[in-house]
Amino acid sequence: MEGIIKLLNVVLPVLYFYTTYLYAIFFFREQQPAGQKATRMLHTTIAIHIVEIILRGVYYRHFPVATVWEAFSVIALAVALIYAYVEYRSGNKTTGYYILIFVFFIQLFSSAFFDTLKGEFPPFLTSSLFIFHVSSAILGYSSFIISAIYGLMYLMLFHEIKQSHFGIIYRRLPSLEELSEMNVRAANIGLFFLTLAIILGLGLTGQVYVSFSPFDAKAIITYIAWFIYALVVYGKVKARWPGRVMALLSLGGLAVILFSMLVVNLFMSNFHEFK
Amino acid sequence: MDVPSEIIAFGISHHVAPVEIRERVAITDNELPEVLRRLAEEPGIHEAVILSTCNRTEIYAFASEVHRQRQQLLAFLTTFRPDVADANENVFYFYEGREAVTHLFKVAAGMDSMIIGEAQILGQVKDAFYQAQEVGTAGTVLNKLFLFAIAAGKRVRAETALGRGAISVASAAVELTQKIFRDLTRRKALIIGAGETGMLVARHLQEKNVGEIYVTNRTAERAEKLAQQLRLRVLPWESFYDRLAEMDIVIGATRAPHYILTVEEHGERISHHGSDPRLLIDIAVPRDFEEGLKKMPNVILQDIDDLQGIVATNLERRRQEIPAASRIVDEEVEKFQQWRQSLQVKPTIIALQKRLQALREAELEKFKHRVSDAEYAHLERITQNLINKILHLPLVKLREYSNNGGGLNLTRIDVIKEIFGLEDTRNEE
Known part of the structure; x- marks a missing residue:
């Protein structure tokens, strides 16, 4: 079974690349059939990705988030799933390219640095509380990533209109109002799940971690990300800040999340380290 | 031998004529029924539809004696609009057969419009067709032609960006x-x-x-x-x-x-x-x-x-969509041409059957009083079986060609008609 997992691990970035390519054709060449093909390819890729995650869970006997690169793959799947749902609900495929190019790179990194825990590992990796905690955190981060990508699209379209460039971005992206709504809605959902993850994480500390400091770099970064996206929601709902500000904030939030995923997880924190 | 009929398009548009000439030729909604009726009475005109908008006035007809229709239609227009006589004859165009069909499909798709892809023209094509139907000048061929043209116009709009984006x-x-x-x-x-x-x-x-x-x-x-x-x-x-x-x-x-x-x-x-x-x-x-x-x-x-x-x-962007739109128009023209071929084949099958039956009956008649009833009945069976066997392969092949749409052109049908001395049975359909 390990051979199949390793094969799927190589196949997944290729599939995401091809899916992104189809969405790019749909976006830039405005070919309707490419859009339908892209959606079918996305669904197929998601299905294969789910199979790969299940195989990993069964074969290595833990929820596959024990390492940073495993978590990357689950985040890629979560973002792709959330996007597929948004596309299904809105019927709009024009944002697919921008979301899936990100998914492709996350999966590429995950596959390139493929590793996992083998043999002895802490039993909490299979506990339901831990799985809920991790699932919530992943859904939270995935929603923040989507929020940031919609923010990026908002800034691109705003800039194009402001500069009187009426090319492909002007023609193909949805309205600024719609992009801003998606930007804030995704931040809202992310906020809910990350809050849940933090609460469940606090519940886990007694059972799981020998030493947990509230000043752990990972924890601090998580609070910062949470705070930034809370500002996005506050800016829209209460302060009525311009959409541009919310878009910039969510991009700042994404930078923090990436920093947390890469630098903090790999080099700075012994918290969330299960080896 | 019947006189072959063809689809023709004759008219004037913004491509070749300035507004001063177009306005002289234009036919108003009130005039249209009368003009259509009189047009259908012209020699060789079997069916007719007139499309008259601010950018074009076009006559679509299913007509025989195609070679003389250009002059005849110009003369016809002059009887309604004497000013037309002053206009240079070259501002009028005349298409026949596949060219006429392609022209109409392009018009319906907005590819021939002053502003490429404008949506109004498809509605105007529909109106022209419905008016001709009301007056009774659109028959089997033009009915189908305009239904295909409207479908082509819709397809081009749905499958290309020819009609998308603001243009004012x-x-x-x-x-x-x-x-x-x-x-x-x-x-x-x-x-x-x-x-x-x-x-x-x-x-x-x-x-x-x-x-x-x-x-x-x-x-x-x-x-x-x-x-x-x-x-x-x-x-x-x-x-x-x-x-x-x-x-x-x-x-x-x-x-x-x-x-x-x-x-x-x-x-x-x-x-x-x-x-x-x-x-x-x-x-x-x-x-x-x-x-x-x-x-x-x-x-x-x-x-x-x-x-x-x-x-x-x-x-x-609309201009860039023209090649894609042309491909759709070509596909739809091809479908229409296949339908026309099938229309030619069916009457030929009927005529062929009738012709051989007539020959059989004529020959039987010669023997009717020379043989007994039982022998006559026997002769009837033999000749019927013989005709069935003779006709079997040609009819199977004709039906095959009719269904496939390929391999049988109108000239070949004419050859079949000529060899067997068949009359045109299209009007019986």
């Missing part, structure tokens, strides 16, 4: 509005200036269901008149500035020689607008809004040149 300044302004705001029903728009341009934009905004549309004008009566005409709300010229802050869309369409909105006087009111940007559209010349407003943080200001830029981009 007023519609470009509305397109821009929709790029900023998704739901226009809860938006407020103010139009400064109640002239022709202001009215045009107001109409477009109304079509898109903008929640509240206000108009203001230096001369209050003009604003009132426009407001009444289009059911808008009026803001007094002296105080409309006080309401600027609540407007999502502000359109400048005055003929004022100076700026109506400036950074210094109105910048503060304009720049604060919550989450969504405020959209200022300046379609006045000289401009109504000071250019410095463009630099305000949450303000989008576009002037007439910007809107013309949108129009130019959209027109270029």
